[in-house]
Amino acid sequence: MTVPAILALEDGSIFRGVAIGATGQTVGEVVFNTAMTGYQEILTDPSYAKQIVTLTYPHIGNTGVTPEDEESAQIWASGLVIRDLAMTVSNWRSQQSLPDYLRDNNIVAIAEIDTRRLTRILRDKGAQNGCIIAGDNLDEAKALEAAKGFPGLKGMDLAKEVTVSEAYSWTESTWDLEKGHTEGVDSRFHVVAYDYGVKRNILRMLVERGCKLTVVPAQTPAADVLAMNPDGIFLSNGPGDPEPCDYAIEAIKEIVATGKPVFGICLGHQLLALASGAKTMKMSTGHHGANHPVKTLADDTVMITSQNHGFAVDMDSLPETLKVTHVSLFDGTLQGIHRTDVPAFSFQGHPEASPGPRDCAPLFDHFIELMEAKSQQ
Ligand SMILES: NC(=O)CC[C@H](N)C(=O)O
Numbered sequence: 001m002t003v004p005a006i007l008a009l010e011d012g013s014i015f016r017g018v019a020i021g022a023t024g025q026t027v028g029e030v031v032f033n034t035a036m037t038g039y040q041e042i043l044t045d046p047s048y049a050k051q052i053v054t055l056t057y058p059h060i061g062n063t064g065v066t067p068e069d070e071e072s073a074q075i076w077a078s079g080l081v082i083r084d085l086a087m088t089v090s091n092w093r094s095q096q097s098l099p100d101y102l103r104d105n106n107i108v109a110i111a112e113i114d115t116r117r118l119t120r121i122l123r124d125k126g127a128q129n130g131c132i133i134a135g136d137n138l139d140e141a142k143a144l145e146a147a148k149g150f151p152g153l154k155g156m157d158l159a160k161e162v163t164v165s166e167a168y169s170w171t172e173s174t175w176d177l178e179k180g181h182t183e184g185v186d187s188r189f190h191v192v193a194y195d196y197g198v199k200r201n202i203l204r205m206l207v208e209r210g211c212k213l214t215v216v217p218a219q220t221p222a223a224d225v226l227a228m229n230p231d232g233i234f235l236s237n238g239p240g241d242p243e244p245c246d247y248a249i250e251a252i253k254e255i256v257a258t259g260k261p262v263f264g265i266c267l268g269h270q271l272l273a274l275a276s277g278a279k280t281m282k283m284s285t286g287h288h289g290a291n292h293p294v295k296t297l298a299d300d301t302v303m304i305t306s307q308n309h310g311f312a313v314d315m316d317s318l319p320e321t322l323k324v325t326h327v328s329l330f331d332g333t334l335q336g337i338h339r340t341d342v343p344a345f346s347f348q349g350h351p352e353a354s355p356g357p358r359d360c361a362p363l364f365d366h367f368i369e370l371m372e373a374k375s376q377q
Contacts, residue, residue: 005110005134007052007081008143010150013121019134020061020085021102021109025143027150028052028078030130031310032119034289037063038355039098043080043107044071046162046197047266047308049239050153052130053288054081056119060111062086064094065101068180071199071354075102076162076239079132080109081118108132126284127310153310154282158240159196159248159267163218170203170213187212189231189371194218196238196248196267201354205361206234209368219247222254232261232371235268237350242270242280242311249275256344261370263363264346266309272346273337279317283333286310287349290356293329294336294349302329305349306356312348313337343370 003019009030028050033042036057042048060082080102089097102109110132122128131146133139170193173182184207191211193203196218203213214228218238225233233255235248242248245267252275256262264272270280287307294305315324315334326336326347338345345367351360 003134004136004138005132006138006140006143007110007113007130007132008140008147009121009128009130010147011121011125011128012144014140014144015113015118017110017112019109020082020099020111021080021107021134023135024108025131025133025146026052026079026108027129027131027146029127029150029153029310030054030081030122031127031286031288032056032122033308034291035306035355036290038290040065040069041071041355043075043077045199045308046072046076047237047239048077049158049162049197050078050156052079052081052132053077054113054115054118056115058083058115059086060084061098062089063091064089064097066093066095068093068175071201075105075107076197077107079107081113081115081132082109082111083113083115085111108134110134123285127286154241155244156240157244159218159238159245162197162239163195164215165217167214167216167220170215171207172204173207174201174204184208186210189368190214190228191232191234192216192225192228192230193234194220194236194248194268196236196245198236198238199350199352199354201352202236202265205352205364209364220251222251225251225255226258230260231375232263232367235262235264235271235346237266237268239267241282242267242274245271256339256342259342261367261374262344263367265352266348266350269337269346269348270311270313272344273313273322276322276339277319278322279314280311281314283310283312287328287330290353292349294326294360295329296326297324303359304357305360306353307349309348343374
């Protein structure tokens with residue numbers, strides 16, 4: 001039996017469709033993601049907290065879901081909007097269908113939506129706050145009111161909400177076709193990773209490169225991290241606005257001052273920039289997809305990258321100690337920085353992919369090189 005659903009945007013647009021997840025109501029910032037695959041990794045990326053994701057690829061659900069592809073312990077996206085749900089699941093790794101997975105996780109989702117019309121609105125007007133209601137007796141006015149009532153992500157510190165409560169160690173490495181997820185061996189470096197909403201594949205790619213990982217809560221003071229005497233510190237991705245995360249900015253300032261190697265991804269990149277004296281801003285549509293060209297300024301090469309961010313570091317605000325290393329070829333925004341005075345660098349996109357291309361995996365190798373160089377001093 002089909003259950004009806006509606007999506008309302010703060011600009012007054014109403015879309016009617018069918019529910020493919022839980023019944024009920026959800027609100028958040030509506031953003032579009034252009035990746036053709038990886039809906040499960042997208043849903044479980046903690047950086048999507050308080051966001052409703054619409055996928056521009058029209059046919060979704062055909063490969064089902066598997067616990068092996070979870071990027072965190074739960075779905076963090078506030079909702080899902082798609083054009084067409086696959087009628088059948090066909091993949092040897094699948095353990096559950098997408099609608100069952102959404103219902104089990106109590107996620108409200110809507111299909112049969114004109115996602116091209118929706119994406120044009122988001123592209124032209126910028127990300128919109130929105131509301132999905134799924135169930136009988138749908139009330140458009142109520143959905144519109146809820147969409148308008150969502151305060152928006154600007155000024156919202158979500159890293160401290162999605163982080164873990166206790167520190168833990170992580171030993172799982174990357175996925176192998178024959179072995180599944182492997183365990184790390186021969187760890188050469190101890191890395192403390194700040195969890196602002198970390199994606200598992202980042203941790204796996206560090207383990208794969210010989211790191212022993214201790215993952216710590218977002219609000220862990222720098223002194224506690226330094227007391228563990230790490231070889232390097234990693235700053236994770238995460239949801240919300242980086243600017244209000246004053247505890248993180250403070251801790252990063254202290255850590256960077258020690259001269260220990262630091263690597264930041266996405267929110268971690270923005271926080272390293274803020275801790276170095278730069279400014280961040282809210283973008284209009286943001287970048288969400290798996291095909292974004294990014295130029296490496298050092299050698300004029302182009303990487304196709306995975307992206308998921310709605311804030312960016314303001315290129316005009318960089319202090320002298322920050323050198324630009326990467327720029328987006330879609331809109332010229334800042335994609336990477338390196339400190340000129342200490343071994344600290346960061347990237348705005350997602351080198352861990354998951355989903356997406358692996359062109360920028362060498363950024364992880366650069367972190368290892370910095371730790372190697374430091375250990376030889
Ligand atoms: N993936 C991320 O870490 C996102 C960073 C930040 N929340 C943004 O939207 O820009």
